[in-house]
Amino acid sequence: MSGERQRQTVAASVSQRADNAEGQRGRAGGARARIRRHAERARDAQAAEAILRAGRVAHVAFSDGSGQPYVLPFTYAYEDGCLYLHGARASRTVRLLRAGTPVCVEVTLLDGLVASRAAKSHSMNYRSVVVFGTADAVADEAVKRAIFERMTARYFPDRRAGRDYTPARAGELRAVELLAVRVEELSAKVRSGPPLGPHDAEDEAVGSRFVVLLPGVDV
Numbered sequence: 001m002s003g004e005r006q007r008q009t010v011a012a013s014v015s016q017r018a019d020n021a022e023g024q025r026g027r028a029g030g031a032r033a034r035i036r037r038h039a040e041r042a043r044d045a046q047a048a049e050a051i052l053r054a055g056r057v058a059h060v061a062f063s064d065g066s067g068q069p070y071v072l073p074f075t076y077a078y079e080d081g082c083l084y085l086h087g088a089r090a091s092r093t094v095r096l097l098r099a100g101t102p103v104c105v106e107v108t109l110l111d112g113l114v115a116s117r118a119a120k121s122h123s124m125n126y127r128s129v130v131v132f133g134t135a136d137a138v139a140d141e142a143v144k145r146a147i148f149e150r151m152t153a154r155y156f157p158d159r160r161a162g163r164d165y166t167p168a169r170a171g172e173l174r175a176v177e178l179l180a181v182r183v184e185e186l187s188a189k190v191r192s193g194p195p196l197g198p199h200d201a202e203d204e205a206v207g208s209r210f211v212v213l214l215p216g217v218d219v
C-alpha cells in the first residue's frame with residue numbers, strides 16, 4: 001500500500017467518531033481553544049500544524065473520571081489532522097484514550113528566555129499548541145507499521161527500516177497500541193521578540209535587558 005493510501009485509510013478509519021461539527025480538520029479558536037490573554041499572539045491552524053510537525057514531546061492530559069487530572073510526556077507524530085501516540089496496551093493512558101476519554105495535548109517549542117529591566121516583564125519566547133480530541137486505535141497492521149516507521153524517521157531522519165534497523169516483527173507491533181488522536185480543536189500561541197517592559201526600549205535606563213536564544217528547544 002502506498003504511503004498516501006495508508007494515510008487516507010487511517011484518516012477514514014478514525015474519522016467516524018471524531019469528525020468535528022464542520023466535518024473538517026481541527027479548527028483553531030473554538031470555544032475550548034480560544035486564546036484570551038494576549039489574543040494578538042494567537043496563530044491559525046496552519047501555524048499550529050507547523051509547530052506540531054516540528055515538536056518532539058507531547059504532554060498528554062486526561063482524567064480517569066475521578067476528577068483527578070493527569071499529564072504525561074509522550075513521543076508523537078502529527079499527520080493530516082491526526083496526532084499519533086503509542087504505548088503498551090496495559091498502560092493507563094492508552095486504556096483510557098482507547099476507550100474514548102477526551103484528551104488534551106500540548107506541545108511547546110521554547111525559542112528564548114527574555115530578560116527585562118522590570119521584574120514583571122521577564123518572559124519567554126515560545127511557539128505552543130494545545131489540541132483537543134479523542135483517540136481511536138489503529139488496527140491495520142500495515143498502516144500501523146508505516147506510521148511507526150514514519151514516526152521513527154521523524155526523530156531520526158536518516159534511518160530506514162531494513163537498512164539501519166531491523167523492522168518490527170508482527171508480534172512486536174501487536175504488543176504496542178498506536179492511537180490516532182483526531183484533532184477536533186486546536187490553538188496556537190506564539191511570543192517572539194524583545195522584552196516589553198516600560199523601560200526596555202531605553203538604552204540609558206537602569207538595569208539590563210536581553211534575550212537568550214534557545215532555538216526550538218522542546219519543553
Ligand SMILES: Cc1cc2nc3c(=O)[nH]c(=O)nc-3n(C[C@H](O)[C@H](O)[C@H](O)COP(=O)(O)OP(=O)(O)OC[C@H]3O[C@@H](n4cnc5c(N)ncnc54)[C@H](O)[C@@H]3O)c2cc1C
Nearest residue numbers: 057070071072073074075076085086087088090091092093
Ligand atoms: C520524552 C518522553 C517521551 C515518552 N514517550 C513515551 C511514548 O511514546 N510512549 C509511552 O508509552 N511512554 C512514553 N514515555 C513514558 C511516559 O511518560 C509514561 O511514563 C508511560 O507511558 C506510562 O507509564 P505508567 O503506565 O507507569 O504511567 P501511569 O500509570 O499512567 O502513571 C502513574 C504515575 O506515575 C507517574 N509518572 C508516569 N510517567 C511519568 C513520567 N514520564 N515522568 C514523571 N512521572 C511519571 C505520574 O505520577 C503518574 O500519575 C515518555 C516519557 C518521556 C519523558
